[in-house]
Structures are given as C-alpha cells and as structure tokens.
Amino acid sequence: MLSAVTNIFVAIFQRLVIWGESLWALVLLIGLGLKALFEGKVAAFFLQPLTQRRVFAVLRAFVPNISLKRQVMKAYENTGTAVVTRRSDVLDVLNRNADFEVVYGPRMRKLTAGENFFLGMQPGWDYTRDTSAMRLAARMTDVAEIVQPRAAELAQTIVENSGGKIDIVPTLTLEVPWDMTATYFGVGGERRQMQEWTTNLFWYLFQDLGADPQLDAIAMGQASQLRDYLDGAIAERKANPTTTPDILNRCLELQSADTPGMSDLGIRNNLLGLLIGAIPTISKASCLALDELLNRPDALASAQQAARADKDDLFAQHVWEALRFNPFNPVIYRRATRDTTVAPSTFRGMKVRKGQIVFAANFSACFDRLDIKSPNSFKTDRPWEDYIIWGYGMHECFGATINKAVIPTILKPLLKQKNLRRAPGTEGQIDTGTSNFPQHFHLEFDV
Ligand code: HEM
Structure with a gap:
C-alpha cells in the first residue's frame, strides 16, 4: 500500500x-x-541537435504523437506524415513490421537495376535468405579477429604520422572504413571513388527527403559504376582465387555450396548494400562523437583519461553518450501498411492512415525521462539498451558489431593526444560541403 x-x-x-x-x-x-x-x-x-532536442522535449510533454495530411517525404510514395516521439511508441513502431513497413525498396531496386536489398524488405523468405547468407559471410567473430586489430593499427599509424595537425575526414574517419571494405569485404575499389559513390548513394537512399532530381541523376550514374566495379571484382576473384578470409571469398564459398541467394548477381547486390551502409556512416558517426566531446571539456577530459588508461569499455561509453546527444540520424521512418493506431487506449493514442510515413524519433526516445534516467546528463554508466544509435528491431544495423568496435578504435589514438583541440576558425568545425556528410574536420594536438 x-x-x-x-x-x-x-x-x-x-x-x-x-x-x-x-x-x-x-x-x-x-x-x-x-x-x-x-x-x-x-x-x-x-x-542543431540541441534545438531538435528541445523541440522533441516540448512534443513529448504536450503532443507526443502528431498526424498530418501534408507529405513531407517526396522520395517514397506516401499519403501524409506522422511523428512519434515517446520512447515506448518509437520502439513499438519499429517492432510492428506488419503495420509499419520499410520504404526503401523502389530506390534500392534502382541502385541494383533490378532486385531489392534486404534493408528494403519486409519479413519473409527473401529477407531471411539474404540476411542468413550474409551473416555467414560476415561473421561476428571476424570483428575481434580481423576488423578491429587492423583498424587499430591503421588509426594509430595515421595519427602518429599526422605531426599534430590532421584533417580527420579524408585522413582517418573515411580511410579506416574504406580500408575495411578493401581488406575485409574484399571490394574496396579505388579509394576516393568508393568513398564518393557510397556517400552519395547513402544520401540518395535515406536522406533525400525532397527527391532532388540532380541527386537522382548523380546516383544513377554512380550506382551503375559501382555495379560494374562489383561485377568485375567478383569475376576477377573467381578467375584468380585467393584464400583471404574476406566477405567476398565467403560468399563464393557459399555459392559453391549452392546456398540460395548467392548467385553472382545476389552477391553483387548484397555487397552493394553493405558498402553503402559502411563507409559514410562510420565516418560521420566518428566525427559527430568527437565534435560533441570537443564541446564538453569535462567529458573530453574524462574520455581522454579512459583512452590513455586503455579502459576501452569506459572510453566507448563516452562515444555512445556523445552520439546520444549528437546522433547520426534523429529519426527512422516507416510507412503504415494499413489504417492502425499508435499507443492505443492511451490519452496520446493516434490513428495512422494507410500510406502515412511515420517518423519514429529515436533521438527523442533517448531523452524520454519516463524511461531514461537523468536524460539530460552526460553519463558514462548507461545500459546499452538506453541507446538507439543504429536502428532497432528487425532492421537494426547489420554492421552493429563492427560499429561498436571500429568507431571507438578510430577515435582512441586521437583522444590519447595531449591538448587535443579544434583547428582555429571554421576549419575546426565539421565541414559537410554540399554532401550532407562530413568532408573536412581539422584538429590539432601537441607533439
Ligand atoms: C555508425 C555507423 C552506422 C550507422 C549510424 C548505421 C545506421 C543504420 C540504421 C539507422 C539502420 C536501420 C535503418 C532502418 O531501420 O530503417 C541500419 C541498418 C543497416 N545497416 Fe547500418 N549503420 C552504420 C554502419 C553500418 C555498417 C558498417 C554496415 C555494413 C557492414 C551497415 C549496414 C547496414 C545494413 C545492411 C542494414 C540493414 C539491416 C537489415 O535490414 O536487417 N551499417 N544502419
């Protein structure tokens, strides 16, 4: 009582x-x-993330769910827009695959010139076939055995050779994931070209809400080049086999065993999707986490202490917390497959019409005081479940294990440096150019 x-x-x-x-x-x-x-x-x-955080705080308190007739999203067909801000509702939307579908299929098909890729699929055989095969090819255990040690060595060398002045985007944050695609995926291609292709194609698939015709033209050209490159790389590997434990060789082994989905075309389309997901994302997340730490002197000092003491778990907690405040994506979107309700039988219950795009605000969910302890404090002892950094539910990021290892690994050697600081002036701020993704971010440290 x-x-x-x-x-x-x-x-x-x-x-x-x-x-x-x-x-x-x-x-x-x-x-x-x-x-x-x-x-x-x-x-x-x-x-600005701080502005968005305040907007979400107001919405969560007074109008947690919003439904509009207006079509904000132009890139994918829809009948209107809804926004969901409370954590329990965000997770609910991302869990209810039958009510809320992924929308990316049409653009995925344009990029592959045919088939869908599994992020654009609903639950079913195609999704199970492709994710199962690719999980056998890209094994979780590879991360500790192959990916992380190589990334650590490379990041360390890059920082050591920088002489205390470094533009981290081309030199470090794009370089390490690109190297991973070259040495571990087995399909890195030409460095600058691959970085540009994957950045533009990611933008086209996920962030081109306004359906920019110019970006469409660029994406179609670059997707065609990427397909040609991958077809060539697969043919070349079959003509000249190697024993490297990389994803391409594993896919070819699965092909030899008649694994469903592992035809040359299936392998090419799966690698295309993985490449687009891997390079610009890791680079941007690394920059955003560092940017946030540089804005918080206490957190920066504590992160540096953890890095120098090789307390890797504690160091990583600083990175995840920085990304909670400065997230890669503030929302994840789905489309209602039928008329349905979010938060039924509550005061905030909202009817969603078939075809409406639902923006599930993962950024907001990570600051919902009803579920997250001291949400506005920078804390390094949060349970992992508090974070929604790379999706949630069935489509949670395929690269989650890679991200968890590689992002802190990229940042650690930098954070170990003395007097780590932004370069003076605008150079010391993230420059996204016209691409929506970091292009330059100059830092300095004492040598
Ligand atoms: C910090 C880096 C990354 C971030 C922030 C990120 C973000 C995300 C997000 C938000 C989703 C879910 C999309 C949705 O539900 O609509 C997702 C899914 C996905 N990501 Fe990542 N990603 C990252 C790195 C990677 C890497 C390294 C790879 C490749 C190894 C990758 C491949 C994928 C794939 C294939 C999916 C679809 C999974 C599925 O449908 O089951 N991502 N990612």
Missing part, C-alpha cells in the same frame, strides 16, 4: 519535472528562434 502511494507521488513529481523542463525548452526555442529569424539563420537553427 505504502509503495503504491509512493509510486503515485513519484509519477506526479516526474510529470511536473517533464512539464517544467519542456516549458523552459519552449521559452528558449521561441527566444532563440526569433533571434535566428532576424539573423536569417532559421534552417541552421533547426538543424
């Missing part, structure tokens, strides 16, 4: 804190938003 009463008081107190916090966030949004308006910087203001 006593605990029931205590729970009621705790729940009321929690709601009051949430309302207080969100009202304050609203005041700040109005004040800073007006300032940005007068300065003509509204777009930049809303792109």
